[in-house]
Amino acid sequence: MKPEPHRRATWRDEKAEERRQQLIDTALQVFARKGFDKTSVRELAAAAGVAQGLMYHYFKSKDKLLEAVVERHSFMPQLKTLLSTLHDEPAPKVLKVVGKQFFELLGQKESLMNIFFHETQSHPIVPRIWRGIMNEGISLFQNYLDERVKLGELRPHNTDVSARTLAYTIVLLRGTATAFPHRTRADEFISHLVDNTLSGIAAPAG
Amino acid sequence: MKPEPHRRATWRDEKAEERRQQLIDTALQVFARKGFDKTSVRELAAAAGVAQGLMYHYFKSKDKLLEAVVERHSFMPQLKTLLSTLHDEPAPKVLKVVGKQFFELLGQKESLMNIFFHETQSHPIVPRIWRGIMNEGISLFQNYLDERVKLGELRPHNTDVSARTLAYTIVLLRGTATAFPHRTRADEFISHLVDNTLSGIAAPAG
Amino acid sequence: MKPEPHRRATWRDEKAEERRQQLIDTALQVFARKGFDKTSVRELAAAAGVAQGLMYHYFKSKDKLLEAVVERHSFMPQLKTLLSTLHDEPAPKVLKVVGKQFFELLGQKESLMNIFFHETQSHPIVPRIWRGIMNEGISLFQNYLDERVKLGELRPHNTDVSARTLAYTIVLLRGTATAFPHRTRADEFISHLVDNTLSGIAAPAG
Amino acid sequence: MKPEPHRRATWRDEKAEERRQQLIDTALQVFARKGFDKTSVRELAAAAGVAQGLMYHYFKSKDKLLEAVVERHSFMPQLKTLLSTLHDEPAPKVLKVVGKQFFELLGQKESLMNIFFHETQSHPIVPRIWRGIMNEGISLFQNYLDERVKLGELRPHNTDVSARTLAYTIVLLRGTATAFPHRTRADEFISHLVDNTLSGIAAPAG
DNA sequence: TATGAATGAGTATTCATTCAT
DNA sequence: GATGAATGAATACTCATTCAT
Structure with missing residues (x-):
C-alpha cells in the first residue's frame, strides 16, 4: 500500500491554516491595543510566539496582514443574522432588542472597531470594509422600516434618516x-x- | 545709543508668537492629511519653510506640538457661542438651525476632527480634549432641552439621550x-x- | 516480489543526476542574469520548479551550487579541442579561424562569462577556474606559436606576449x-x- | 559691525563638502575591497567613523553613494592629459611610454577598476561611466594613430582595431x-x- | 526524494532629537 | 532666533539554512 501523499499534504495545510489564523487573531488584539503603526512586526511575532520571519511566510507585508485581519473578522455575517430576525416583527417590540444586540455585537468586536476607528488612514481596505458593513446594515435596516411604513405601523418618513440615526x-x-x-x-x-x-x-x- | 531692551523683546516676542502659530497651523494641516505617525518632523519643517531644528525651539517634542495643535484649535469657544444662541428660543424653530450650524462647524474643523478620530492613541491629550468638547457641548445642550421640558414645549424624557442622539x-x-x-x-x-x-x-x- | 535494490538505486541515481544537472543549468542562467548575490535560493528553486529545501539535498550551500555551476560549465574541454586543431597548420591560415571560433565559444558561454566577470569576489573558486582556463589556453596557444617560430614561419619573439595579446x-x-x-x-x-x-x-x- | 552669516554658512558648507568627500573616498576603498553588495551601510559608516544615519544626510541611498563614487573618481581627466601628450610625437618613441603610463594609471585607480569590473550589474551608472571612459580614450588614441598613418609613419590599416588591441x-x-x-x-x-x-x-x- | 514551515541574523532606510555655530 | 550636521535606535523586510514530515 502506497503512502498517501495527499493526506499528509492536507494535514500540513491544516496546520498552516491554523497558524495563519493564529497570527491573524494575535494581530487583531495587538493592533487594537497599540495601533497599527505603533506595532512592530517583531512585537507581533513575539506576541504570537514565532520568529519574525514567519510573518512573511504567511503575509506578504504588514499591510497585507492588516487586510487579512479586517477581512477575516468583519462581522458582516453576524450583522446579517441579527437583522434577519427583524422581519415580520412589529417595530416597538423588536427595535429595543435589536438595538441592544447590535450594541452588544459591537462590544464583542471591540478590537476590530478600534481598528476601524483609528486606522482608517493606514490602509484603504480598512474604511472600505467598514463602509461595506455600515452600508449593508443600514440598507437592510431601512428595508425593514419601509415595510413597517407600508403596513401602517410607522408613519411615512425618510427611513434612511431614521435608520442612520439609530x-x-x-x-x-x-x-x-x-x-x-x-x-x-x-x-x-x-x-x-x-x-x-x-x-x-x-x-x-x- | 542702545535700543530699549523692552521694546525689542516685545517685538521679538510678537514675531516668535507668530512663528509659533504658523508652525501649529501648518502642523494641523499636515497631521490631518498624513496622520501624526506618518508625518516626520523634517516634513513639518519643510512644509513650514523652516529648518528642522527650529521646531525644537518652539516645542519640546513632536508630541508637545500635537498637544499645542489640539489645544489651540479646540473649537470649544465656537461651540459655546453656538449653543448660547439656543436659550429662550422654541425648540422646533431652532433645532434645525443649530443642528446645521453644528454640522458646519465640524466641517470647518475637519482637519482637527481627523486628528480626533485617528490619533486617539498617539497621545492621551487628544481624546481628553475631544471628550471635554463633547461632554461640555452635550451638557449645555441638555440644559437647554431641560428648560424646554419645564416650559412644556417638550415632553418629559431623558434629555441626556435625546441630546446625545442628535x-x-x-x-x-x-x-x-x-x-x-x-x-x-x-x-x-x-x-x-x-x-x-x-x-x-x-x-x-x- | 521485491524489486532488485541495485536496479532501483541505479534508476534513482540517474534521476538524481538529471535533477542535479537541471538545477545547475537553471542556476547558471539565473546567476548570469541577476547576479549571484541578488539571486535568492527561493528564486532559484522557483525557476527550477522545485521546493527550496530540495536545493539543499543536492548542494550543501548556495556557494557550493555556484562552484558546481562553474565547474560543470567550464569550457576547458571545448577550448582544448579548439586549440588542438592548431597543430601542424600554418599560422596565417589558421589564426583567423581559431580567433573567430574562440570568440564564438565565448559567446556560447556568455552566461558563464558573466559569472566570471562579476562574481569574482563571491567565491574564491570562480577566479580560480577562470584563471585555470586562461592559463591553460594561453599555454597551449603559446606552444603552438613557439613551434611556428621554430619552423621559421614566425620571427623569434616573446610568444607569451603575442598569445596574450590575441x-x-x-x-x-x-x-x-x-x-x-x-x-x-x-x-x-x-x-x-x-x-x-x-x-x-x-x-x-x- | 554685523556678524557675517554668509561667511559662517560658507565655513559650514566647506566642512560639509569635506565630509562628503571623505565618505565617498572611504566608500571607494570599501566597495573595491568587499564589493558593493557585500558592504553594509553600517560598515561604511564605521569605516568612515560616523553614525550610519549620517550617510543618508549626504546620499539619498546606497545606490546614489555608488554613483557619487564612480563619478567623482572617474579618471577621465587624467586619461585625457595622458593622451594629449601623444600629439606630434613619433609612434615608436611614445607608444611604450604612453602604454606604461596607461598601465600605471589603471593601477592607481585599482579600486575604481575593481568596481568597474565587478559591480556592472549593481547600478546602470557604473557601466555607463566605464563605457564613456573607454570610448573617449579609444577615440583619442585612434585619432593619433590616424595622424601617424597620414604622415606615412604607420601603414594604412584599421586604426580602431589597433587602438583597441593595445x-x-x-x-x-x-x-x-x-x-x-x-x-x-x-x-x-x-x-x-x-x-x-x-x-x-x-x-x-x- | 521532496516539501514548505520555521528560524534568526542581517539589511537599507527613517526618524525624533541634540547641539555647535 | 535659526540652521543643518550628527546621532543611534528602531523598523519593515529578506534570506540562507534547517528540519519534521
Missing part, C-alpha cells in the same frame, strides 16, 4: 462607552433612544 | 460625509432628523 | 560586444587583428 | 596582474606588446 447613535455610544462611560447605562440608553425615536420628544399637541 | 448622529454624519457621501444631503438629513426626533416615527395612534 | 583582445571584445557593440563587427575585427599582429602596423622601412 | 590588452593585463601575476613583468610585457604591434610577428618575407 445606527450612528449606537455606534458612537459604543465608541464612547469604553473610553469614558457616562451616566446612563447602555441598555437604558437604548430603551430611551427607541422610545424617543418612535414617539418623538415633542409635547403632544394641545 | 449630537452623535451629526458627528458621525459629518465623519462619513467626507469619506463617502450618501444619498440624502446633509441639510435635508438634519431637517428630517429633527422632525423625526420631535414628532417620532410611529404612526399616530388611531 | 586572447585578451578577443576576451574583452566579447565582453564589450554584448553590452555596447561598436563600429567594427567582430569577424572583421578579428581579421584585422590577426593581420596587424602578423604584419605589424609600422610602415615598411624605405 | 588598450584592451593593457586593461586585461592590469586586471589579471593583481589577481595572479604572471611570468613576464608588466613593463617588459608592454615593450614587447608595442614591438609586436609595430613590426608584426611574422617572419620577414624572403
Whole structure:
C-alpha cells in the first residue's frame, strides 16, 4: 500500500491554516491595543510566539496582514443574522432588542472597531470594509422600516434618516462607552433612544 | 545709543508668537492629511519653510506640538457661542438651525476632527480634549432641552439621550460625509432628523 | 516480489543526476542574469520548479551550487579541442579561424562569462577556474606559436606576449560586444587583428 | 559691525563638502575591497567613523553613494592629459611610454577598476561611466594613430582595431596582474606588446 | 526524494532629537 | 532666533539554512 501523499499534504495545510489564523487573531488584539503603526512586526511575532520571519511566510507585508485581519473578522455575517430576525416583527417590540444586540455585537468586536476607528488612514481596505458593513446594515435596516411604513405601523418618513440615526447613535455610544462611560447605562440608553425615536420628544399637541 | 531692551523683546516676542502659530497651523494641516505617525518632523519643517531644528525651539517634542495643535484649535469657544444662541428660543424653530450650524462647524474643523478620530492613541491629550468638547457641548445642550421640558414645549424624557442622539448622529454624519457621501444631503438629513426626533416615527395612534 | 535494490538505486541515481544537472543549468542562467548575490535560493528553486529545501539535498550551500555551476560549465574541454586543431597548420591560415571560433565559444558561454566577470569576489573558486582556463589556453596557444617560430614561419619573439595579446583582445571584445557593440563587427575585427599582429602596423622601412 | 552669516554658512558648507568627500573616498576603498553588495551601510559608516544615519544626510541611498563614487573618481581627466601628450610625437618613441603610463594609471585607480569590473550589474551608472571612459580614450588614441598613418609613419590599416588591441590588452593585463601575476613583468610585457604591434610577428618575407 | 514551515541574523532606510555655530 | 550636521535606535523586510514530515 502506497503512502498517501495527499493526506499528509492536507494535514500540513491544516496546520498552516491554523497558524495563519493564529497570527491573524494575535494581530487583531495587538493592533487594537497599540495601533497599527505603533506595532512592530517583531512585537507581533513575539506576541504570537514565532520568529519574525514567519510573518512573511504567511503575509506578504504588514499591510497585507492588516487586510487579512479586517477581512477575516468583519462581522458582516453576524450583522446579517441579527437583522434577519427583524422581519415580520412589529417595530416597538423588536427595535429595543435589536438595538441592544447590535450594541452588544459591537462590544464583542471591540478590537476590530478600534481598528476601524483609528486606522482608517493606514490602509484603504480598512474604511472600505467598514463602509461595506455600515452600508449593508443600514440598507437592510431601512428595508425593514419601509415595510413597517407600508403596513401602517410607522408613519411615512425618510427611513434612511431614521435608520442612520439609530445606527450612528449606537455606534458612537459604543465608541464612547469604553473610553469614558457616562451616566446612563447602555441598555437604558437604548430603551430611551427607541422610545424617543418612535414617539418623538415633542409635547403632544394641545 | 542702545535700543530699549523692552521694546525689542516685545517685538521679538510678537514675531516668535507668530512663528509659533504658523508652525501649529501648518502642523494641523499636515497631521490631518498624513496622520501624526506618518508625518516626520523634517516634513513639518519643510512644509513650514523652516529648518528642522527650529521646531525644537518652539516645542519640546513632536508630541508637545500635537498637544499645542489640539489645544489651540479646540473649537470649544465656537461651540459655546453656538449653543448660547439656543436659550429662550422654541425648540422646533431652532433645532434645525443649530443642528446645521453644528454640522458646519465640524466641517470647518475637519482637519482637527481627523486628528480626533485617528490619533486617539498617539497621545492621551487628544481624546481628553475631544471628550471635554463633547461632554461640555452635550451638557449645555441638555440644559437647554431641560428648560424646554419645564416650559412644556417638550415632553418629559431623558434629555441626556435625546441630546446625545442628535449630537452623535451629526458627528458621525459629518465623519462619513467626507469619506463617502450618501444619498440624502446633509441639510435635508438634519431637517428630517429633527422632525423625526420631535414628532417620532410611529404612526399616530388611531 | 521485491524489486532488485541495485536496479532501483541505479534508476534513482540517474534521476538524481538529471535533477542535479537541471538545477545547475537553471542556476547558471539565473546567476548570469541577476547576479549571484541578488539571486535568492527561493528564486532559484522557483525557476527550477522545485521546493527550496530540495536545493539543499543536492548542494550543501548556495556557494557550493555556484562552484558546481562553474565547474560543470567550464569550457576547458571545448577550448582544448579548439586549440588542438592548431597543430601542424600554418599560422596565417589558421589564426583567423581559431580567433573567430574562440570568440564564438565565448559567446556560447556568455552566461558563464558573466559569472566570471562579476562574481569574482563571491567565491574564491570562480577566479580560480577562470584563471585555470586562461592559463591553460594561453599555454597551449603559446606552444603552438613557439613551434611556428621554430619552423621559421614566425620571427623569434616573446610568444607569451603575442598569445596574450590575441586572447585578451578577443576576451574583452566579447565582453564589450554584448553590452555596447561598436563600429567594427567582430569577424572583421578579428581579421584585422590577426593581420596587424602578423604584419605589424609600422610602415615598411624605405 | 554685523556678524557675517554668509561667511559662517560658507565655513559650514566647506566642512560639509569635506565630509562628503571623505565618505565617498572611504566608500571607494570599501566597495573595491568587499564589493558593493557585500558592504553594509553600517560598515561604511564605521569605516568612515560616523553614525550610519549620517550617510543618508549626504546620499539619498546606497545606490546614489555608488554613483557619487564612480563619478567623482572617474579618471577621465587624467586619461585625457595622458593622451594629449601623444600629439606630434613619433609612434615608436611614445607608444611604450604612453602604454606604461596607461598601465600605471589603471593601477592607481585599482579600486575604481575593481568596481568597474565587478559591480556592472549593481547600478546602470557604473557601466555607463566605464563605457564613456573607454570610448573617449579609444577615440583619442585612434585619432593619433590616424595622424601617424597620414604622415606615412604607420601603414594604412584599421586604426580602431589597433587602438583597441593595445588598450584592451593593457586593461586585461592590469586586471589579471593583481589577481595572479604572471611570468613576464608588466613593463617588459608592454615593450614587447608595442614591438609586436609595430613590426608584426611574422617572419620577414624572403 | 521532496516539501514548505520555521528560524534568526542581517539589511537599507527613517526618524525624533541634540547641539555647535 | 535659526540652521543643518550628527546621532543611534528602531523598523519593515529578506534570506540562507534547517528540519519534521
